[in-house]
Amino acid sequence: MPKITRITTQKKSKNRYNIFLDHGQGEAYGFSVDEELLVKFHLRKSMEIDESMIAALIQKDTIHKTYTLAIHYLSYRMRSEKEIRDYLVKKEADDEQIDEVMNRLREEKLVDDQEFANSLVRTRVQTSSKGPLLVKKELIEKGVSASGAEEALQFFPFDKAVEKALKFAEKKAASEKKKSQRQLIQTIQQNLMQKGFQSDVIKEVFEQLPEEEGEDTEWEAIVYQGEKLLKKFERKAEGYELKQKIKTGLYRKGFSFDLIERFIEEKINER
Known part of the structure; x- marks a missing residue:
């Protein structure tokens, strides 16, 4: 049965340990584990360990690495379940590992889609120009259910x-x-x-909304828009054709017929 001959701390990660084994042919590197597993399974020098336990430790360590990735991802801000799953998939974790990690995160109250949704709505109200419908769309895109998103919108009265x-x-x-x-x-x-x-x-x-009505305000606007149109068309048209192009352009911009006729009279006919 293999025996642990040496346990060393990894240089780049002080909470991970390399386990060296002797299978009867001298010492060789066996596997590595996180400190949590080292303590939990009382791994120590001279301990005999069979192949099934080695396989189990490697599997548990792989899951623990996936869990650590999720915790690191959560350290920046709250995340939805979908965000965490998508992140772990990108990190090449398999479905079984992800399911186990997600179950642990739920048990530890580290992931909760409703709390995530409530928090995101409160944040958007304070920091974003988005309205409720866009915020709801964002929540659903992040994997929150439609009913959960609707419930969270109570924080956007x-x-x-x-x-x-x-x-x-x-x-x-x-x-x-x-x-x-x-x-x-x-x-x-x-x-x-x-x-x-x-x-x-x-x-x-x-x-x-305060109204910016009044003939002067609207007149200033039509003069500005009309003169832009005049510069655009005066080299391509003249006379009746020029007037019609300007009239059409001003009408499309929302000005009344009366104001358009006034502009034509005062700014075009007098030229």
């Missing part, structure tokens, strides 16, 4: 969604003053939908 969406809308409105009021509203609405805010949130935002 309606008033908080409105507050976040309104802040974005006000910033967008301030940076898009050269657009027509109609186009600005469409832009903000589209952006909020893309960010994952629900229709009732968007409706509330427009009820609270």
